[in-house]
Structure formats: C-alpha cells, structure tokens
Amino acid sequence: MLDVFNEFEEDLAAEGRSHFVYYAREEFLKDRDHVASAIDCYIRQYNTSEEHAYDGLNQRIEDAWKDVNQEILKPVVVPMSLLTVILNLLRVVDVLYKDEEGFTTISQNTKDMIKDMFIDSIPK
DSSP states (O other), rough: HHHHHHHHHHHHHHHHHHHHHHHHHHHHHHHSSSOOOOOHHHHHTTOOOOOOHHHHHEEEHHHHHHHHHHHHOOOOSSSSHHHHHHHHHHHHHHHHHHHSSSTSSSOOHHHHHHHHHSSSSSOO
16 A cells, blocks of 8 residues: 555655645554554654665664663662663563564574573583
C-alpha cells in the first residue's frame, strides 16, 4: 500500500500537490495495527536509505555501549551489585537482538546460545 502512496506522491509532486499524499499516508500508518520498527522511524526521521539507517542505528548502539562502559567505571553511590545486574540485563538484550530478533521469534541460534550457557556450560 505504501508503494501506491509513493506513486501518487510522484504524480502529485509534478503538479505541486504532494502534501495531500503526506497526510493520507500518515493517516494510513496511524490506523493500521503495525508498529513501526526503529529502522522505519530512522528512515522517516532522517529521510535516508535502509542501509544508511542500519549503519546509523548500529553506530548509536556502539556509542551507547561506550557510554555504559565509561559510566560503570566511575565511582558512584549506587552499589556495584545493582550496576552489575543492570549491565547483565543490557548484555542479554544485546545478545538477543544483535543480529536478529531473537526474543519473540526464537531461532536456532538463540536456542544454541541458551543451551551453551546453561546445559553445556564450562564448570568452574
């Protein structure tokens, strides 16, 4: 359906009336049940390609990890045990979502990681 909006927008842009399609597209997206992904939001916000959106989001993730690592090393009032729990939660999220969406759609890769950690783990 969005392809149809893009075709209409090109035709109407030639006539100087592309703003009509913008509002129609926004209403269509608002009314459907689909929730936009981070990639969709990035593409819309920065008006860029999908490849550039992936690169941009990966750079933000990398920068966020640098911030977390720098902040965890600074002395704070919060107990280190609490910070460790938060850091471990971030690590789990990173592992599950790094290359694919591994939480709601469990892939063989996710199953193998869980098996390696809990069943075939290396004893201390």
